[in-house]
Amino acid sequence: MAGHASIEYDGAVSQLEIAAVDDEAAAKAWHLVDDATRSGDVPADPLSEVLPRVVQPRQTGERNELWLGTVDDKPVAIAELVLPLLDNEANATGEIRVLEAHRRRGYGSQLLAHVTARAKAEGRRRLFGQVVEPLDGDEVPAGVAFAKAHGARPVLFEIRRVLELRSLDEHRLSELAARARERADGYSLVHWADRAPDDIVDDLAVLKGRMSVDAPHEDMEWEAEKYDAGRVRALEATVAAQRRRVVATAARHDATGQLVGYTDIGVNVDRPRVAYQWDTIVLAEHRGHRLGLLMKVANIELLRRTIQGVEIVNTWNAAINEHMIAVNEDMGFRPAERERQWELDV
Numbered sequence: 001m002a003g004h005a006s007i008e009y010d011g012a013v014s015q016l017e018i019a020a021v022d023d024e025a026a027a028k029a030w031h032l033v034d035d036a037t038r039s040g041d042v043p044a045d046p047l048s049e050v051l052p053r054v055v056q057p058r059q060t061g062e063r064n065e066l067w068l069g070t071v072d073d074k075p076v077a078i079a080e081l082v083l084p085l086l087d088n089e090a091n092a093t094g095e096i097r098v099l100e101a102h103r104r105r106g107y108g109s110q111l112l113a114h115v116t117a118r119a120k121a122e123g124r125r126r127l128f129g130q131v132v133e134p135l136d137g138d139e140v141p142a143g144v145a146f147a148k149a150h151g152a153r154p155v156l157f158e159i160r161r162v163l164e165l166r167s168l169d170e171h172r173l174s175e176l177a178a179r180a181r182e183r184a185d186g187y188s189l190v191h192w193a194d195r196a197p198d199d200i201v202d203d204l205a206v207l208k209g210r211m212s213v214d215a216p217h218e219d220m221e222w223e224a225e226k227y228d229a230g231r232v233r234a235l236e237a238t239v240a241a242q243r244r245r246v247v248a249t250a251a252r253h254d255a256t257g258q259l260v261g262y263t264d265i266g267v268n269v270d271r272p273r274v275a276y277q278w279d280t281i282v283l284a285e286h287r288g289h290r291l292g293l294l295m296k297v298a299n300i301e302l303l304r305r306t307i308q309g310v311e312i313v314n315t316w317n318a319a320i321n322e323h324m325i326a327v328n329e330d331m332g333f334r335p336a337e338r339e340r341q342w343e344l345d346v
């Protein structure tokens with residue numbers, strides 16, 4: 001791939017050596033392969049995000065195992081296995097990437113066999129993996145052919161949408177926010193960057209737990225994630241250690257003081273061009289007040305005021321998540337790519 005020619009080798013086909021990534025040198029090699037197999041609007045995580053996944057213990061409720069596949073000591077393939085520790089103890093998620101010049105030699109399959117065995121050894125019964133597909137056209141992407149060849153089945157269908165900040169229709173956004181405010185009487189917005197205020201962290205933990213079940217999962221068996229204030233703080237610490245910044249906007253119900261919804265966007269300061277919409281949720285009993293739209297418009301404004309250099313915001317929604325998609329389309333998010341979640345029995 002352009003710009004990464006230094007790690008495209010002409011080598012004879014030989015055995016893939018698979019080793020755990022547990023130091024900085026291996027993390028760098030892992031990152032180079034990740035970077036070379038991605039492009040455009042979903043770039044690889046910068047090294048600053050990869051290193052803390054392997055060299056620092058995380059307290060965020062999951063464990064990451066990174067694996068590096070080498071041929072003649074040269075990195076050609078990578079895998080990541082994520083093991084939830086507090087919930088979803090029968091589940092694991094995985095990702096495999098092989099340098100383009102080294103595909104169709106069985107390396108992807110060897111890494112898949114390896115992470116499947118690791119997941120099984122950890123008592124997991126299901127392995128989930130995401131594969132990107134173009135929005136239209138008949139071409140079958142390598143990842144889809146690979147998933148099918150290994151007997152995986154599609155369980156969740158998502159669409160990535162993109163908001164271009166440079167061509168944002170600010171007039172439209174203010175109009176949308178003004179109309180939304182008329183329906184949101186009795187609620188106020190709360191904003192923060194990086195660390196949630198102490199007085200809302202317990203409510204935020206409840207909302208994070210709800211997020212893992214309220215967003216549609218179609219046929220993907222995913223349990224409610226268990227959050228408490230400690231886990232929220234641990235996550236914030238990890239995000240900060242990864243040189244990522246977060247802007248968040250929440251809605252508070254004035255009569256009770258309860259936080260009833262929130263939305264957050266993450267950005268890595270080493271690669272700020274692309275920001276990521278993380279969660280957006282409004283508790284079921286407080287829906288219908290346009291809080292989703294109100295929070296999201298305010299949070300985009302907060303993002304623009306707080307973090308420089310962001311050009312696009314990516315968001316992923318289940319294709320069946322009509323309400324969230326309607327809000328996103330209203331704001332100017334446009335479809336860019338399809339993505340399927342595949343499940344493999346372990």
Ligand SMILES: CC(C)(COP(=O)(O)OP(=O)(O)OC[C@H]1O[C@@H](n2cnc3c(N)ncnc32)[C@H](O)[C@@H]1OP(=O)(O)O)[C@@H](O)C(=O)NCCC(=O)NCCS
Pocket residue numbers: 037094095096097098099102103104105106107108109110129130131132141142143144145146147149
């Ligand atoms: C998907 C990917 C990991 C496959 O790696 P790989 O080393 O080429 O995979 P393998 O050589 O083990 O392929 C195993 C089988 O998958 C199928 N397959 C893989 N790529 C294919 C392609 N481009 N077209 C058709 N079938 C394909 C074939 O059945 C292949 O067996 P065969 O070569 O004997 O016909 C690699 O293409 C890649 O990195 N893609 C981008 C990232 C991605 O989509 N990852 C998967 C999701 S996590």
